[in-house]
Amino acid sequence: MMDFIMAPLIVGIVTLGIYKLFELFVCKRERLAMIEKLSEKISGTLSFDKLSLPSYTQTHFSFGGLKAGCLLMGVGLGLLVGFLICINYFPYYGTGQGSSNWDIRQISGVVYGSCVMLFGGAGLIIAFIIEMQNGKKKKGGE
Missing domain, CATH: 1.10.287 (Helix Hairpins)
Known part of the structure; x- marks a missing residue:
């Protein structure tokens, strides 16, 4: 009786999996770029008193x-x-x-x-x- 929903459900699951896989690679590339920018910024001024933990007071809901x-x-x-x-x-x-x-x-x-x-x-x-x-x-x- 619920055969009408199986094909769209399977297509949706496969599409979501492919999307998440691409998102994983894109986010990895973005994180690496951010690390490189941060290391370039810090390499000029390497003083440990200016380095601190980031504040997480503003959380994204x-x-x-x-x-x-x-x-x-x-x-x-x-x-x-x-x-x-x-x-x-x-x-x-x-x-x-x-x-x-x-x-x-x-x-x-x-x-x-x-x-x-x-x-x-x-x-x-x-x-x-x-x-x-x-x-x-x-x-x-x-």
């Missing part, structure tokens, strides 16, 4: 958990809404009497897929709006 939570909440809500639509609008859905009908199975697959995509996208949009509001508060507060 990550919204990864918020994005994942909103996405999963949207997907779950989409599955629930799709189930409710199928139960209420398709006769004999899930009873075994008419569930072998090809049309009903195809339509219910489309309903599930569209609800998952709609509510998952809405969850990501909500996460984006929350991020933007938090960014405006930080700019206004500083």
